[in-house]
Amino acid sequence: MDKKQTTGTVISNKMNKTITVAVKHKIQHKKYKKIVTKTNKYYAHDESNICNIGDIVKIQSHRPLSKKKRWILIEKILEK
DSSP states (O other), X not given: OOOOEEEEEEEEOOSTTEEEEEEEEEEEOXXXXXXXXXXXXXXXXXXXXXXXXXXXXXXXXXXXXXXSXXXXXXXXXXXX
């Protein structure tokens, strides 16, 4: 099974060892042909609590770690 990887922005780090990552995708509307930005929020496991709000991070899909947490932090790309 191939693991998915994606890049997003940290929007919350208030939980212990967990961050919330917003991933934005630009898609074209089927009927109106306008470019629309869609946002998905993912909970990711941050073992050492190194991320802060505004950081750009790479996350990877993983086995379920809790009720909502199915992603893990791979690397911090850019610090705010």
